[in-house]
Amino acid sequence: MKPRRTCIELYELNVKNRAAEPPSFYHRHSARRSRSTQAVFIGTTLAIFLATSAFAQSDAEFTKANQAYAQGHFKEAVAGYEALVRSGQWSANLFYDLGNAHFRAGDFGHAILNYERALALERHHPEATANLQIARDEARALELQPSLPERYLQFASTNQYSIAAGIAFWIGALCLVVLIFARRRSIAMIVLLLVTFSVFAGAIFAIWQRERGVNGRALAIVTVENLQARIATADTANSVLALPPGSEVEILSTRGDWIYAALPNNLRGWIPATSAEQVRL
Amino acid sequence: MARVILITILVGIFGASPTFADSPSVTAVLNASEALVGETVQLEIRLKGARSADAPETIAVDGLEIRRTGTSQRVEVNNFNLTSSVIYNYTILPLRMGTFTIPPQTIRVGNSSLRTPELTLNVAASPSGQTTQRRSGGSSTTGANQLVFAELVVPKKSAFVGEMVPAQVRLGFDPRAHPQLIEPPEITGQGFTAQKLQQSGQNSETIGGRPYEVVVYRTAIAAARAGKFELGPVKAKAQVVVPQRRSAPRSRSPFDLFNMDDPFSDPFFSNPFGQFGERREVEITSEPVTLEVKPLPQNAPTSFSGAIGNFSMTTDAKPKSVQVGDPITVTSTISGRGNFGRVNAPLVVDERGWHKYPPSSKFKQDDEVGISGAKTFETVLSPNEKRQSLPILAFSYFDPVKEQYVTLLSEPIAIAVQGGAASAQNIATSPPAAANPAPEARPSVTAKPADILYQLTERPAVAESFAPVYSRPLFWAAQLVPLLVLFGFVGWKIRQAKIDNREARRIAALQHEAAELMRKLHRGDASPREYYVGASRLLRVKAALARNIDPNTVDAETAAETFGLNDDSRERLRRLFEQSDELQYSGAHNGSAKVSSENRRDVLELIENLK
Numbered sequence: 020m021k022p023r024r025t026c027i028e029l030y031e032l033n034v035k036n037r038a039a040e041p042p043s044f045y046h047r048h049s050a051r052r053s054r055s056t057q058a059v060f061i062g063t064t065l066a067i068f069l070a071t072s073a074f075a076q077s078d079a080e081f082t083k084a085n086q087a088y089a090q091g092h093f094k095e096a097v098a099g100y101e102a103l104v105r106s107g108q109w110s111a112n113l114f115y116d117l118g119n120a121h122f123r124a125g126d127f128g129h130a131i132l133n134y135e136r137a138l139a140l141e142r143h144h145p146e147a148t149a150n151l152q153i154a155r156d157e158a159r160a161l162e163l164q165p166s167l168p169e170r171y172l173q174f175a176s177t178n179q180y181s182i183a184a185g186i187a188f189w190i191g192a193l194c195l196v197v198l199i200f201a202r203r204r205s206i207a208m209i210v211l212l213l214v215t216f217s218v219f220a221g222a223i224f225a226i227w228q229r230e231r232g233v234n235g236r237a238l239a240i241v242t243v244e245n246l247q248a249r250i251a252t253a254d255t256a257n258s259v260l261a262l263p264p265g266s267e268v269e270i271l272s273t274r275g276d277w278i279y280a281a282l283p284n285n286l287r288g289w290i291p292a293t294s295a296e297q298v299r300l
Numbered sequence: 301m302a303r304v305i306l307i308t309i310l311v312g313i314f315g316a317s318p319t320f321a322d323s324p325s326v327t328a329v330l331n332a333s334e335a336l337v338g339e340t341v342q343l344e345i346r347l348k349g350a351r352s353a354d355a356p357e358t359i360a361v362d363g364l365e366i367r368r369t370g371t372s373q374r375v376e377v378n379n380f381n382l383t384s385s386v387i388y389n390y391t392i393l394p395l396r397m398g399t400f401t402i403p404p405q406t407i408r409v410g411n412s413s414l415r416t417p418e419l420t421l422n423v424a425a426s427p428s429g430q431t432t433q434r435r436s437g438g439s440s441t442t443g444a445n446q447l448v449f450a451e452l453v454v455p456k457k458s459a460f461v462g463e464m465v466p467a468q469v470r471l472g473f474d475p476r477a478h479p480q481l482i483e484p485p486e487i488t489g490q491g492f493t494a495q496k497l498q499q500s501g502q503n504s505e506t507i508g509g510r511p512y513e514v515v516v517y518r519t520a521i522a523a524a525r526a527g528k529f530e531l532g533p534v535k536a537k538a539q540v541v542v543p544q545r546r547s548a549p550r551s552r553s554p555f556d557l558f559n560m561d562d563p564f565s566d567p568f569f570s571n572p573f574g575q576f577g578e579r580r581e582v583e584i585t586s587e588p589v590t591l592e593v594k595p596l597p598q599n600a601p602t603s604f605s606g607a608i609g610n611f612s613m614t615t616d617a618k619p620k621s622v623q624v625g626d627p628i629t630v631t632s633t634i635s636g637r638g639n640f641g642r643v644n645a646p647l648v649v650d651e652r653g654w655h656k657y658p659p660s661s662k663f664k665q666d667d668e669v670g671i672s673g674a675k676t677f678e679t680v681l682s683p684n685e686k687r688q689s690l691p692i693l694a695f696s697y698f699d700p701v702k703e704q705y706v707t708l709l710s711e712p713i714a715i716a717v718q719g720g721a722a723s724a725q726n727i728a729t730s731p732p733a734a735a736n737p738a739p740e741a742r743p744s745v746t747a748k749p750a751d752i753l754y755q756l757t758e759r760p761a762v763a764e765s766f767a768p769v770y771s772r773p774l775f776w777a778a779q780l781v782p783l784l785v786l787f788g789f790v791g792w793k794i795r796q797a798k799i800d801n802r803e804a805r806r807i808a809a810l811q812h813e814a815a816e817l818m819r820k821l822h823r824g825d826a827s828p829r830e831y832y833v834g835a836s837r838l839l840r841v842k843a844a845l846a847r848n849i850d851p852n853t854v855d856a857e858t859a860a861e862t863f864g865l866n867d868d869s870r871e872r873l874r875r876l877f878e879q880s881d882e883l884q885y886s887g888a889h890n891g892s893a894k895v896s897s898e899n900r901r902d903v904l905e906l907i908e909n910l911k
Contacts, residue, residue: 261658
């Protein structure tokens, strides 16, 4: 009589048999999937490692620039911060610190430009707001006056208006679908539909107004001293307005090396293209 | 056709009579508003829009000798409009010191009369009693002697450093010498700056019995330092035709009445085709003029920027109602006569509570050389706090006639500033307009500027972007979520509608079946089997419609409950179902052919009463 095998023995036998067998299709496929999983894992790990090391490196540069600032080497600090800006490591605090370094170096135009950039990235940046006001006072920089609708629409940012527009649109679309399929039209649903589409239209208007307004994408800051806006594209043309460094202008068009800009005090004139930098990079 | 158009255009161009651009108008201007006794001043009456007029030969003013010295004409064509101007030149010789008013002169043009404006001339006593250096003029080479002359006319003998002194250069040519100017006149000398010479007119004069065409150039001279200067000489070059010398004695020219060795006594000028003249280049040189330049007094006000002359100031502001921090454009216009190159924007007397921005300027000159006109400054002021009036502006200049500094103060302009907090201190200390005439008392604001805030050492792990959220791909990818939700909802709703539609069709089929069965039961031609089976089916369908269930699941009890029947009706219903089953399954129906009318009535009554 053949002795009865236990479960453990049977399992071991099965494993031995499998090891002796040539690899089947199932096994080959499984091995390929495991290799691709391994590749994905390695790639992800590598990407995370590279990103982490890049961030660590930029963090070291940021710390170095901060140390230079603390030691009073403002030009060195400016160079350090600007290297980070060039590498695309943009943040409100980086532009704020760069603005501070420019301020200490006596370059109010660039200081105001970088405070504006910090505020463009983070609308409620209290330190940048405070220092911008101080720099403007020092430079006696001129500011553009926002239009009346723009003044009222300043309570939210373009991003907030964009998100509000998106949410209102989808709620409105859902209401519309419900109304189409409903056997009885509910008044409340119709009111909700009108409200959501009104919010959507208002948000779109607000985005358009803000983007083309004085704080929109065309906003630029004068970065040079003794700039005269002129009525024509010539250094000898009559002056329209003297623009201290840090003054705001809105770029309307560009012709060669000259910019046609809306100036403070509702004036318009030509300035050299190299004399102002756009706030949004 | 083209020829006709061409002829029409030519007729239009040449046939059109010249039209005057404007109705005749007259202006009068002095080349200097101040002069010394014996120093001549030029008066120019310019009649625009006419070719001739009756102008007085002399103008009677007590203390001044005013005589007409020449007339010149100028024709301009602008945009096919012909403008003709006649310029009457007068020379004024002050006989005594004082302020003289040259009354308006009546100029008759055709049937109408025009009046010149009233002019004022201040005449001071001559320090040395000498007369003006005039016609100290030079001549040129020997052969061209007396054919040309140049003179530098400077109405003042003394001036202050930086003061713009108007000057005239007169080049005279004998017209018979067919003069041609090669090099324009130039004032030589050092220690002064001169504006570019501007030709201002040409007239005919008879000097010493000889006719001359005199070209007048105007300029303004400013001395760079104190001391005694020699202005000039004026130098120019011209080509003239001079007669060739003859050895034989010649007859005297009718021009040479007094045997003054007039070169034009040469027969060449009486018969130019009979003899040959010689075209010769001559240098025209004037005598220099001495100018004594005095330094400015020491006690210059703070707002003095080097302006010398006689000026007035007007100011205006726009807008007059603003919020704190809003810009106000203050327009100040300095007009008058003097060195406008040194006229700077007026100073803000008290800058406290205001932000002042660099001004822009615009100059509009009234004369050829730019010493008369108006310079407009636009200064942007921004209030830091509530204010009721604009700060006072001060402009200082040196008056060379009074020989003292003059400070002009703007009138206080009322404004309304909203928002912010009112500064009681500033309101209390704001200077009144008349109480603070000199800007030297201007308080200097040297408040220490606020220091900036500290560095921030934290940085987000992810870089931020200036691009608005709506322009990022992630935003649009996120819109897929509500889009899918919406599609899901729409799909669910459509499915629901389809299901509802199927149920409705089933009910409609049952109702149709019930109606058909009812019709059959009323006909009475059916066999008992068909009749009772149809009746029970009708009851099932009716109950199924009432309870929204499958009719095959309805039995007698369910139907009785559905319709809430009493015991009698329930019993009749049960019998009907039993009879139907019996006829359907037992085969007993083969016996009788028809249902009695009594039974049919009974069944119909039962069915019709079911509600």
